[in-house]
Amino acid sequence: xxxxxxxxxxxxxxxxxxxxxxxxxxxxxxxxxxxxxxxxxxxxxxxxxxxxxxxxxxxxxxxxxxxxxxxxxxxxxxxxxxxxxxxxxxxxxxxxxxxxxxxxxxxxxxxxxxxxxxxxxxxxxxxxxxxxxxxxxxxxxxxxxxxxxxxxxxxxxxxxxxxxxxxxxxxxxxxxxxxxxxxxxxxxxxxxxxxxxxxxxxxxxxxxxxxxxxxxxxxxxxxxxxxxxxxxxxxxxxxxxxxxxxxxxxxxxxxxxxxxxxxxxxxxxxxxxxxxxxxxxxxxxxxxxxxxxxxxxxxxxxxxxxxxxxxxxxxxxxxxxxxxxxxxxxxxxxxxxxxxxxxxxxxxxxxxxxxxxxxxxxxxxxxxxxxxxxxxxxxxxxxxxxxxxxxxxxxxxxxxxxxxxxxxxxxxxxxxxxxxxxxxxxxxxxxxxxxxxxxxxxxxxxxxxxxxxxxxxxxxxxxxxxxxxxxxxxxxxxxxxxxxxxxxxxxxxxxxxxxxxxxxxxxxxxxxxxxxxxxxxxxxxxxxxxxxxxxxxxxxxxxxxxxxxxxxxxxxxxxxxxxxxxxxxxxxxxxxxxxxxxxxxxxxxxxxxxxxxxxxxxxxxxxxxxxxxxxxxxxxxxx
Numbered sequence: 001x002x003x004x005x006x007x008x009x010x011x012x013x014x015x016x017x018x019x020x021x022x023x024x025x026x027x028x029x030x031x032x033x034x035x036x037x038x039x040x041x042x043x044x045x046x047x048x049x050x051x052x053x054x055x056x057x058x059x060x061x062x063x064x065x066x067x068x069x070x071x072x073x074x075x076x077x078x079x080x081x082x083x084x085x086x087x088x089x090x091x092x093x094x095x096x097x098x099x100x101x102x103x104x105x106x107x108x109x110x111x112x113x114x115x116x117x118x119x120x121x122x123x124x125x126x127x128x129x130x131x132x133x134x135x136x137x138x139x140x141x142x143x144x145x146x147x148x149x150x151x152x153x154x155x156x157x158x159x160x161x162x163x164x165x166x167x168x169x170x171x172x173x174x175x176x177x178x179x180x181x182x183x184x185x186x187x188x189x190x191x192x193x194x195x196x197x198x199x200x201x202x203x204x205x206x207x208x209x210x211x212x213x214x215x216x217x218x219x220x221x222x223x224x225x226x227x228x229x230x231x232x233x234x235x236x237x238x239x240x241x242x243x244x245x246x247x248x249x250x251x252x253x254x255x256x257x258x259x260x261x262x263x264x265x266x267x268x269x270x271x272x273x274x275x276x277x278x279x280x281x282x283x284x285x286x287x288x289x290x291x292x293x294x295x296x297x298x299x300x301x302x303x304x305x306x307x308x309x310x311x312x313x314x315x316x317x318x319x320x321x322x323x324x325x326x327x328x329x330x331x332x333x334x335x336x337x338x339x340x341x342x343x344x345x346x347x348x349x350x351x352x353x354x355x356x357x358x359x360x361x362x363x364x365x366x367x368x369x370x371x372x373x374x375x376x377x378x379x380x381x382x383x384x385x386x387x388x389x390x391x392x393x394x395x396x397x398x399x400x401x402x403x404x405x406x407x408x409x410x411x412x413x414x415x416x417x418x419x420x421x422x423x424x425x426x427x428x429x430x431x432x433x434x435x436x437x438x439x440x441x442x443x444x445x446x447x448x449x450x451x452x453x454x455x456x457x458x459x460x461x462x463x464x465x466x467x468x469x470x471x472x473x474x475x476x477x478x479x480x481x482x483x484x485x486x487x488x489x490x491x492x493x494x495x496x497x498x499x500x501x502x503x504x505x506x507x508x509x510x511x512x513x514x515x516x517x518x519x520x521x522x523x524x525x526x527x528x529x530x531x532x533x534x535x536x537x538x539x540x541x542x543x544x545x546x547x548x549x550x551x552x553x554x555x556x557x558x559x560x561x562x563x564x565x566x567x568x569x570x571x572x573x574x575x576x577x578x579x580x581x582x583x584x585x586x587x588x589x590x591x592x593x594x595x596x597x598x599x600x601x602x603x604x605x606x607x608x609x610x611x612x613x614x615x616x617x618x619x620x621x622x623x
């Protein structure tokens with residue numbers, strides 16, 4: 001490949017790890033990516049959430065360490081978010097873990113009420129807890145440090161005295177989108193104002209969500225402003241997944257005030273299932289022979305029905321799952337969704353004089369019911385629902401206080417566990433070490449002071465822990481100033497037969513056309529193909545321009561990659577590529593919209609390995 005494992009290992013710190021160092025074959029890489037996808041899907045649905053989060057973090061960290069030449073700041077943010085999420089309760093809501101917890105709690109309460117001759121139980125939405133602790137403090141501080149140190153690293157006059165940083169950034173063709181090009185039509189004074197505004201907001205923006213005063217309102221304001229800023233960045237620049245990871249991180253900072261408002265708004269629009277009652281038959285099988293209870297709680301969890309009432313019935317004549325919806329003048333939005341369900345028998349309890357008394361949706365499970373039987377069962381079910389409501393009202397009477405007190409109010413997962421205090425102490429100790437390392441790492445990137453973690457002996461373990469967990473970070477995008485050098489790359493291939501025309505191997509790889517041209521591409525972003533190739537080419541230019549000789553094998557590996565890609569497909573010996581020249585057409589941006597200067601730089605020349613002429617003769621004989 002372009003970046004072999006031996007070269008990768010020689011330029012890593014001794015504490016970084018990657019599971020992809022186990023093997024360098026494409027088959028192992030394919031298996032590893034498939035395993036990462038499976039773990040990501042488990043994290044998405046919340047199945048064994050902490051374990052899935054840990055596996056995804058380990059896999060993503062391994063991929064980033066192995067493919068460091070194509071990584072960008074968005075990848076760094078993803079890796080850090082996954083790490084700090086290990087200490088957050090991601091599986092508390094909208095997850096299979098929460099569903100399993102609700103089922104266990106329902107069974108435990110149902111067993112207690114069954115001993116007191118109660119037939120049903122009403123379950124509602126759990127109140128939204130405020131997650132607060134040292135682990136959330138670390139998460140918030142990590143976000144704040146990204147912007148503070150990004151602003152500190154921007155020290156060139158383009159960001160301060162001149163205010164021309166945005167002008168130079170928008171002139172980078174391989175970064176700028178067509179929308180960003182339109183901003184160059186604005187007056188220079190307005191571009192200067194936008195430059196200074198972005199820098200000031202990076203300094204003061206984190207103070208909004210860290211403020212101890214008017215916390216809820218300022219946090220909502222900061223989340224909105226930061227999301228607008230990152231959406232603007234993604235519209236003007238080709239940043240890949242950078243902006244979207246930051247936006248997802250800020251959603252975690254929304255206070256309970258916001259979610260309570262969303263909850264109230266959804267209740268007014270009947271979007272949370274308050275008017276829905278789901279009755280399932282105990283021990284029955286529903287969809288794909290899955291237990292009806294599991295299907296019901298899947299509906300409640302993943303259709304966002306926290307206020308739906310769930311009842312268990314022992315009536316064998318009822319279908320496995322029955323959904324009752326109170327009809328209002330405005331029908332529930334969930335009606336059409338449930339009506340299309342193949343395992344649901346519908347019966348409506350009307351509250352409007354013009355509402356239909358019952359609606360029967362025949363399905364594969366309830367296909368033998370006729371209209372009269374369904375109406376009879378509807379009336380029975382309505383009586384059961386009324387009985388459930390009366391039981392819930394009577395349960396508040398003093399005569400039933402003993403029954404209510406016997407019902408556990410804590411889920412099994414919240415019971416006291418042995419050594420819980422010890423595990424909490426270890427967790428907080430690890431968080432302190434990681435936070436100290438992250439703060440020190442950012443300070444080192446923005447200053448030239450001596451690293452205290454390397455100079456103080458008792459702080460050595462913190463450095464080992466942070467490096468091993470790959471928490472190393474530096475937020476220097478467009479720092480200390482935006483680059484003034486722009487351009488495009490050409491990989492010129494010379495064939496064995498010198499009478500044949502030279503070809504552009506990168507253009508052939510990118511577009512399928514191999515004509516060699518030195519003209520500027522009409523689309524600068526398209527000339528880099530995608531953000532991953534953009535990272536590779538930027539690293540190549542940085543290595544050669546800074547004369548970083550230890551990384552010259554990377555440039556040679558890139559040239560060899562294009563040699564192999566072409567010669568493997570050659571059908572005639574004379575058509576093979578003999579020499580490859582990596583050329584950068586540098587376009588230097590001048591101030592105040594002056595004409596651009598274009599210069600040609602031959603960065604690297606490599607000789608390709610050729611297949612023997614006898615190999616082509618053998619192939620022709622076989623054909």
